[in-house]
Amino acid sequence: MNNLKKNRLIDKSFQYFGIACTLFGLIMLAVFISKILMDGIGRIDWSFITSLPSRKPEKAGILTAWTGTAWILGLTAIISIPLGVAAGIYLEEYGKKNRLASIIEINIANLAGVPSIIYGLLGLEIFVRTLNFGGSLLAGAFTLALLILPIIIVATREALKAVPPSLREASFGMGATKWQTIWYQTLPASSGGILTGIILALSRAVGETAPLIVIGALAYVPFVAKTPLDEFTVLPMQIFNWVSRPQHGFIVNAAAAIIILLVITFILNGIAIYLRNKWQKKVNW
C-alpha cells in the first residue's frame, strides 16, 4: 500500500515537473516575442521595408538586407537542393549497405552538428579565396549550401526509407529500371518528407549570421544586389549591426528587423508543416 502511494506520488510529481519544463520554454519565447513586438512593431512601415540603410536611424531601412536574404535563400536553394537530394537518393537507393556506407552515414550526421562558423572558415578558404568569389552573394550561398547539405541529405534518406518496399517491388516487378522506379514511384511518394526537410534547412540558412560574417558579408551595403557576384548583407547581419550601435533608434530598428526575420522563418516553417500534413493525408498504404 505504501509502495503504491509512493509510486503515485512519483507519477504526479513527474507530471508537474514536465508541465513546468514545457512552460519554461514557452514563457521565455512569449516574453521574447512580446518584448520585440512592443519595441519594434511601431517602426515597421512601407518606407522601413523600401529604404536603404542610413546613418540616421529614422531614415534607415532594410531594403538591402531583405533583398540580400531573398537572394541568399534562392541561390542556396538552387545549389543545395539538387546536390542534397541526389546524394540522399544515391546513399539510400544505390549505395550498398556496407561498412563504408555506415561510416559515411555517421559522418553526415556529424557534419549536421558542426558549428556554423567552421563552415564560414571553409567557405572563406574555398569560395572567397581559392575560387575568388570574394565576399559575394555566390560565396555566401555556397557556404550556406554546404552548411545545410547534411540536413537535406538526412531528410531525403529518411523520407525515402519511409516508402514501403512493396511500392519499389511493384515497379521493379513490371520491368522498370532503378531510375524509373525512383522517378515515377519513390520520389513522388516521398516528396512530402523531402520538401519538409528542404524548407526547414532553408529556414535555418536564413537565420545564419556567423558564417557570413567570416566570409566577409558587409554590414553596410548602400545598394541592392543585382547579380550573384555583388556584395551583400542579410537580415541577421543588419540586425547584428544595428544592435551594436549606441543610439536608441537603431535598437528599435533592430527589433523591427527581427520581427520581419521571424515572420519569414515562421512562414517557411508553416509551409513545411502544411506540406507534411497534406502528404500524410494523401498517401496512406
Place this chain on the structure above:
Amino acid sequence: MKNIQANNVDAYYGDNHVLKGVTLGVKENSVTAFIGPSGCGKSTFIRMFNRMNDYIDGFRKEGEILIDGQEIYDEDVRVEELRQNVGMVFQKPNPFPKSIFDNVAYGLRIQGIKDKNVITETVVKSLEQSALWNEVKDNLNKSALSLSGGQQQRLCIARTLAVEPTILLMDEPASALDPISTAKIEELISTLKESYTIIIVTHNMQQAARISDKTAFFYLGELIEYDKTTELYTNPKHERTENYISGKFG
C-alpha cells in the same frame, strides 16, 4: 519464353542457406503450386525466376535457372526485359498511389510507349482479362487505393498482364483477401492458365489442390516431393508430405 527448368539451385542470404539443391521443371500453360511451411524457401525460389532477390544485400545463387534454355542470371540478360516476360503478383496488393488507369498503363509507359490508343486498348483488355473491367469501367480515373483489397489484387494482376508476360509468378496472391475475393482470384487463375505459365506460392493447401496441375512441397530449403497435384494429395510418397498435407504440422 514459357518453359522453366531449375537445376541444382542453391540460394543464400549471407551465411543463411535457404535453398538446397533444388531441381524442378515447369511446363508451359500449366499451374504449379509451391507449398510448405513458413521459412521453407518457396518464396525465395519463386522470386528467383524474375530475379527479385537481386536487390537483397548478401543474396547469392548457385546452380542453373533456365527459361526456354537461357540462363536468366547470365550477365547479358537484361533484367528489365526478363521481368516483362516473367510478371509477378505479390502477397499484399500493392497498387501504385495513382489512378486505376495509370496503374495498368505504367508498364507500357516505362517501355516508352506513348501512343494513347495503344495504351487505352491495352488497359481495357488487361482489365477485362483480370475480370475487373465491369467493376471499374466508369471510374478509371479514381485512385487505385480506393478499391477493395480483392479489387486491388485483381488490378495488380491486370497491371502485370498489360506488359504481356508469358509467365506469371504469384506469391501468396490471396492470403490477404477475404473468401469471396479469393474465389475470384482462383477462378481468374484457371482462365489465365490457358495462355500463361503460372507458378503460385500458397499456404492454403485446399487452394493448391483446387487450382494447380502440379505441386511442389518444400521443407527447410529442400524440394521434398514434386508431382501431379492429384497424385501428391492422394498418394504422397514421403511421410513429411503426408504429414504436411494432412495438417499434422505446418
